[in-house]
Amino acid sequence: MAVLIVEGRAHKLTSSNGKVEAHEIHTIYSNQEETDTRVVLYLHHAAAIGYKDAVVRTPDNDIFVILLYHAHEIKLTVYLDTGSGKHRRLINVTEFAESLGKNYCAALLGYYVWSGEDCTSAFKGKGKVGPLKKLQKNPKFQEAFARLGDEWSIHHEVDESLEQFACVMYGHSRELSVNTVRGKMLRKMVSEDEKLTAKSKVDLARLPPCRAALQPHNKRVNHRVALYKRAHIAIVEKPKPYEMDEKRKRLTGTDMVIKTHFASVFD
Template sequence: MCELLTGNQGSVNSIPVPDLYSSHDEADSRITLHCMYASLQPTTERVIVRSPSSGVFLLLLSFSDAISKPLIFDTNSGNNRRQLNITDLAATISKRLRYAIIGLHAFTGYDSTSRFAEKGKLIALKMLQGDQDHPGTFSRIGILEAISGQDMQVIETFVCQLYEKPSHSSVDKVRYDKVRQCFKGKKGILSNSEGVDLSQMPPCQDVLMLHNQRANFQIKIWRASSSNFPDLPKPENNRWRLSSSGGLEIKWFS
């Protein structure tokens, strides 16, 4: 909605608000603009967002500095309904960590991104907080059109830790070890797939790269939530091909 509704005695008037015009497709990323606009109005005492979405909550947490009035998140229903003061919560968390959390949210699974089976977000969040490199890496995801090679390696190490292999830095090595473990003590290793639960294995390196690119695109949209008309790469122009080394090369073309 890009109109301000006013009225009295049963009448309603709509007034166009150019500051709310936006090219964002989803309500989740438009909410930030509405909150920013509302917080600048002289009659606004506080801004309340009613939503069941954890993504909206984390997005507002990331952009709380840009909202000048107290920001309240109203969620759940019935006896479980509660209001969370995002402004107060944000004051207890560093900006880098807030930016990292929104990156981790898309990376570990969202409506538009895949997730790691049986690897909950709470486990990933504890890992994020327990390593000095991870917050910096996940706070950078979505800033550029492509994730750097160094950050790709940190992310791959993070996934290895997610699958209980903290000493590994290659998801392909984790997959190899898990398959060998399934057939330990058995004859004819890999003669059949009995005993191998593929859902318990991390993605291979090439698939992880594609997952990272998808998450990067979603996070890039979120990080542009404070912009009315963000300059985003077009998904239909995404191209990938096999490199000479057998890996995947992914580039954006405008």
């Protein structure tokens, strides 16, 4: 028996007396757009029909963190077959997830997407390992990252905590505003006269994003994590980005507008 999956539809292929028959498996039809998320649905199906173990073969880190989050609810032992050649290895995802705990796995998923993945931007020069070490030392930020994606709209307090963590990531643990951190870092870059000229050796990419850029990033991250957290659901009813903005506009009476003039970089 083999299962062939194309565009979200699964078919069981069986061979008997030289004849191949195909039967659609309706229970795992999905509107999930990516294999990264559909894998979780397939693992639940495998457990439901009696399998005790499953191996996922991929070099993709996205699937690893998604599996870590869902491993606590999948009723079989999940292994990840990753790497190639002498670097190929088999990871017991279920055992690893249990050792980390459910809440920390949720925080890792949120952090992984926030710090940059396929569809979200990264913070230049920061990577993932350094900031992760800071995250490990602070339960408050772990809780904020773990709450990402619980709802389709990001909670205000989560948004504020992520901004504060961005300040910590850029070496200003006492600050709450990325705009304040940008100002301090820029003044340090331009020396004592605090004048930005063509001769100033300033790399603006070393600055954290301003709040007007960070907030849409956080919203995008929340949307992505919400999809990942719902990977076990076959048909996901997800709001469109413009629908989210229309809802926010009705509640606040304002448009979602990002400043584009140069001065806003320092506001």
